[in-house]
Each structure stands twice: as structure tokens, then as C-alpha cells.
Amino acid sequence: MKSKRKLLIRIIAVAVLIGIAAAMFVVGRGHTVYFDNKDLTAADGTEYKAYYKIEVFVGDKSVAKLSAGDRGMVTTMGQDFSMVLHITPTEGGKKVGSAVKLKLPYDMDGIILNLPALLSGAAEEVYQDEFIPAVVEEESEEAVVTDEFAIPTEE
């Protein structure tokens, strides 16, 4: 009876740990969100024109001030992303505020948001794209140092 109870406690402990780990996977997923204030032509030919200026606030902090053609970025945690945009459509125009809430895709590390398309109410596949870093050919293999005496294992 006692051993059964012990086993049950152990199973519960492992299950709790797995549960916490799973929650951390979801809650802690980091993304880099790139904001583009650029002209965009969708596949159907619709054109979205860049605004004169957009200021992006995430969590009450200004993270990017974008003129037309600029790109900004912020790193976030989790899939729920909200930001406030202060948009100046044209030079000397009136600043307009807009709060945006998005669900970020779990499997993307870097997500590009085209703000003009997003603000125009375009479909997700139009304003959202995956950021794929350019592959940089490294000139030489990194010498791995495996001991404190700094003796590399390979040249």
C-alpha cells in the first residue's frame, strides 16, 4: 500500500514537471518581430503604400520610429502580441493611434509584419511573412576550445 502511494506521488511529480515544461514551451517561446513600413504589392495586385511615419509602442515602450521604407524590430515572448501604432500618414498630417493585437505563429522565429498592409486590413498571409536570415558562408571552421588551457581540437 505504502509503495503504491509512493509510486503514485512519483508519477504525479513527474506529470507536474512535464506539465510545467509544456507550459514553459508555450509561454516562453521567443519571437523577433520585424516591422516594415514599406510599399507592398500583394499577389492579387493590391498595392499598400508606406506611411510617412509610424512609431511602434510595445508594452508602453517606444521600440521603433519608422519612416517610409524603414524596418524596426522587437523581441517578444509568447504568441499573444500587442502593440500601439502612432501613424502619421503624410508629412505634416495628423497623428493617428491604433492598437493592434496579433497571434504569432509558434513555429516562426522571426516574423515580418508589413504595417501598411496590416493597418489596411489585409489577410494574414499578405501582411505577415517569415524572416529567414541570409546564409553567411563562414570563411573557416570555428576552432573548438574544449579545455581551460585553450588548446583547439582542430585547426
Place this chain on the structure above:
Amino acid sequence: MSKKTGTTKNEKLGAFLRRGSVPLMFIVLCAACIPIAGLSPSYLANEVVTRMGRNAFLILSLLIPIMAGMGLNFGMTLGAMAGEIGLILVADWQIVGIPGMVLAMIISIPISILLGFFCGKILNMAKGREMITSYIISYFMNGVYQLVVLYLMGSVIPIKHSSIKLPRGYGIRNTVSLLEMRQKLDNLIPLTIGGVKIPVMTFIVIGLMCLVIVWFRRTKLGQDMRAVGQDMAVARDAGINVERTRILSIIISTVLAGFGMVIYLQNMGNIPTYTAHSQIGMFCIAALLVGGASVDKASIGNVFLGVILFHLMFIVAPRAGAAITGDSMIGEYFRVFVSYAVITVALIMYETNKRRAKSAEGERLRQEQLKEEKKA
């Protein structure tokens, strides 16, 4: 009577000096080096507080094996390796911040348990030579760690990001960035007092760990460990499963070392993949000994005093060396020399005390035998 009291006082003073000789020596050295180094008090306080947050948890992990009479657990390196593996995987999965730390700790648990079990089994085969055995095990396991990290990660264990992977397609780079995790625990509750940044949340975690250790000492397992630490034969006669208790103490220490390494590296903000764990055991043990602990006796107080003194030495020695000789490396050499010397002295003192106790016991038995012979 007064003579007797005087002797007792002298004995007490002698015992206190013997026990406190290492911390006293470090206090004197620090007191001498601080004015020469010329560092501002706020800088020193900042550095000491940061290093205390960074190292205290790791050093606390050493207390339980000492309680179980297994000496200084050089095998804590194994836990550090487990923590690093957890962090590498988490960095590749892009789990950031506190959730990343928690996940890395959870990943390190099964690895630490496995390594701790393995280490404990071997240490049971080498009773009385635990420290040197655990020291060599850490070297052996470092080879296994390198096999996993340098060859299996990326080829067998999936690693996606090229910023972590070596350009050849497998193996992990010399340094893995933890930028998105850097000091997240330390800065969770921001507090600055007199220009000194206090890592409140880290201190809360360390405080909780201290409470757990105090509570653990009073549990059945804790009492068993103390009994095993005092006398294995007596503990066995009392029905305690000595081998199991010793293995458990090493497993707990290894798991805690894994957690400690995650806290340590989140403070640093990067993982020196192949070297981070190699010196960690040595420095933690040196810090504990500097705090006045011995091979068979250590307390939470020793941990904090040790961190303060040892790391104060870390900070002021290079600057003092530079001020005296014009070369900061002299101070650095001196610090390294002192760290290793402290461990050596502690080991010699332990062995000497053990032999002294053994000969005193022999003498006592001889006197008893003589008395019995006289009576007969």
C-alpha cells in the same frame, strides 16, 4: 580550578583559530588589498552582491554530500553539465526569459539524476576516497559531455539554429548566447539601494534554498544522512540503508548544481560551452572552504561568508597586483594560487584531524586496556 578554566579557554581559542584560520586569513588579505586596489565601495558592493547572486546556489549544492560524510562533491560538475545541456537546448528552441530558465532546469533534472546516480554508485565503491574519485569522475564525464555536445548535437540531437551550431553542421559553438535570458531572474524585481543593484528574486530563490536545506536536515532522510556522515557502521546497525542514502545525497547535490548552473549562466548571459563547467566545482569548493567550512562540516553561513571573501579577493587581487607590481596578472596568479592552496590546506587539515582522532581513540583504548590489566 582556575588553571583548568584557563586551559579550556586556551583550548577554545585554539579551536576557534584553527576553525577560523582560513576566513581570518582572507579577511586580512582583503583588508590589505582593498585600499591598494583603490576601487570605490559602491563598485565593490555591486560586484560582491552580483557574484553572491550568481554563485551562492551552486555552493549551497555542496552542503548535502558534506552532511552525508562524502566530503566536497567535485562531482557537482556533472550537474553543471546537465544545466548547460538544458540551456543549449532551450536556446535552440528559442524559449526565452524566466520560462527558458525553468525549462532548462526541468531538462537538467533527469540528466542530473542519471549522472548523480552513476556518480553515487561509483563513490560507494570508493568509500573513504570520495573526493578524488568524484574529481576524476568529473574529468571522465567531461569527455562524455564533449562527445554529446561536440558530435551528437546537430547530428543525432536536432539543433536548428546556425548561431548555435558549428559551421560544419554538427557540434555546438564555443559560446552560446543567452541574451534573451540574461539577468532576467536578477532583474525580475528591480531594486537599487545606494547605487548597489540588488538581484532580489535571485536572493529570494537562494533564501528558499537555504530554508529547504534547514528543513531537509530535520527530515528522516536528512537525519539518516547525518547518521551516515557520522559513522557508517553505526548507521548501518541502526537499519539505515547507507549506500542508498549516500547515492541520494549525491543525486540531490547534482540536481541542485544543475539548477545553480542555470542561475549562474543566466547572470553571465552566455554559455562558454566547453569550459563553463570545468572550473566551477573548484571555485565553489574553494569559496566554501574560504568561508570556514571543512571537509566534514559546512553550514549555510560558510557559504555566504565564503562567497563574500573569495569573490572580494577575485575583484581586488588583480587591481592590487597591478598597483603593486604594475602587472594585473600577478594579482590574478596570486588569487589562483590562493584558491588552490585553500583547498590543499583544507584537505591536509582534514586528513591530519582524522589521523589525530584515530590515534586519540587508540590511546584511549590502550589506557582502558591498561586499567583492566591492572585491575586483573
